[in-house]
Amino acid sequence: MITTLDTVTVANRLRPVLLQLNRHLRRELAPLGITGGQAALLHVVRTSPGIGVRELAVREGVSTAAMSTALTRLESAGLLQRTRAQADRRRVGLELTDAGQRVLRSARSRRTAWLASRLGRLTEVELAAIDSVIDPLTRLLEAEPA
16 A cells, blocks of 8 residues: 655654754854854855845844844954955955854864764664755755745
8 A cells, every 4th residue: 555645744753853963963063162053154154255244134034233243243252254345345244264264164074073973873774765865855945935
């Protein structure tokens, strides 16, 4: 007998696993002195150098004031800097400092090492099963409405 998977059932099983995985990966950031949210902001600034505060706030779905506060913390920690645009001196863009680049590299390294050690506990069949769902999960995220 062929059964069709119920999307709500799959979502209810998948959601807590993803939340717990995310929680573990965020814990790897604590020794670096940053939160998961701060790491995410640093990543966006790294991939979009010169991005403005307002654009970053819109992208992250928060107010400009809240974003400015978060960025001030990162700036005070020496992880990013605000720079005036050459073409329009009124525009301020964001860039990572060398320290910010190092923290992001360390974050990636720590998270990858933690995940790889857990994946190493799985059988070859289980690892292949996880590998086989990476593309569909990526498509699921790409299908997210803007």
